[in-house]
Amino acid sequence: MEYGTEGALGRGAAGRIECRSVRKTYRDAADGTEIVALDGLTLDIEAREFLTLLGPSGCGKSTLLNILAGFERPDGGKVLLNGVPIQRPGPDRGVVFQDYALFPWLNIQQNVEYGLREKGMNKAESSPIARRFLAMVGLSGFERRFPHELSGGMRQRVALVRVLAIDPEILLMDEPFAAVDAQTRIILQEELQRLWMQTLKTVVFVTHSVDEAIYLADRVTVMTARPGLVKAIVPIDLPRPRDSTSDAFNRYRRDIAQLIEVESRKVFAAAAA
Numbered sequence: 001m002e003y004g005t006e007g008a009l010g011r012g013a014a015g016r017i018e019c020r021s022v023r024k025t026y027r028d029a030a031d032g033t034e035i036v037a038l039d040g041l042t043l044d045i046e047a048r049e050f051l052t053l054l055g056p057s058g059c060g061k062s063t064l065l066n067i068l069a070g071f072e073r074p075d076g077g078k079v080l081l082n083g084v085p086i087q088r089p090g091p092d093r094g095v096v097f098q099d100y101a102l103f104p105w106l107n108i109q110q111n112v113e114y115g116l117r118e119k120g121m122n123k124a125e126s127s128p129i130a131r132r133f134l135a136m137v138g139l140s141g142f143e144r145r146f147p148h149e150l151s152g153g154m155r156q157r158v159a160l161v162r163v164l165a166i167d168p169e170i171l172l173m174d175e176p177f178a179a180v181d182a183q184t185r186i187i188l189q190e191e192l193q194r195l196w197m198q199t200l201k202t203v204v205f206v207t208h209s210v211d212e213a214i215y216l217a218d219r220v221t222v223m224t225a226r227p228g229l230v231k232a233i234v235p236i237d238l239p240r241p242r243d244s245t246s247d248a249f250n251r252y253r254r255d256i257a258q259l260i261e262v263e264s265r266k267v268f269a270a271a272a273a
Helices: 061-069 108-118 123-136 152-165 182-199 210-216 247-272
Strands: 017-027 034-045 050-054 076-081 093-096 170-174 202-206 219-223 230-235
Touching: 017 061, 034 061, 034 076, 034 230, 050 061, 050 210, 061 093, 061 170, 061 202, 093 152, 108 123, 108 152, 123 152, 152 182, 182 210, 202 210, 210 247, 219 247, 230 247
Parallel strands: 050 202, 050 219, 093 170, 170 202
Antiparallel strands: 017 034, 017 076, 219 230
């Protein structure tokens, strides 16, 4: 793999995703009933787009992300990446989880190098790339530290650049900043936005935070209460970096919060029935 202007923080490959009538069901282990997580979801995600997924708990956001990653298969419909069905995990999709998912027995440079070595690079090739990515998120000097020696925010930075270093076409993020404190979350959002504006990867980002979704996204996709469908897609027409105190930002906040409130009330009503 060659890393130049278009690789190590340049604008490399970015994929387009098509979801067509996607259905996914689970079997409740307690009583054997069928749970329909997604039922006919259709959504297009354009190349180099930053798309956020919002919706009430249990609406199928993470299920959809797992299908895009290839960790799960839909029961119906199809999901295509650049016109090819997604059937299994692959290096064209990088996943960032909420719980960091770092290898505790490797130092942070070795964690970032891991995916590069899996793709066939030798140590002489992977080491400078790992150091470069760690420097970009302010972690120069920490290369030999182990994950348990870092703060939550620092661990999440490592998790992010470990995925970016392998240069995937798609970046899939499942509430990656939910476990950190509010101030660190803001810093990580700013870091992610900065890195995305340099790489313009296709990003699908699951969150429960309306503010986070608006701050990061080109488009916010609001999902219905289970079974999950697309309720609304809201294009965010704001310049970057975004001011979360502006009148325009507040209008988006009110409109999207109202959409989610309607779906959340359905969840409570179903639970009470």
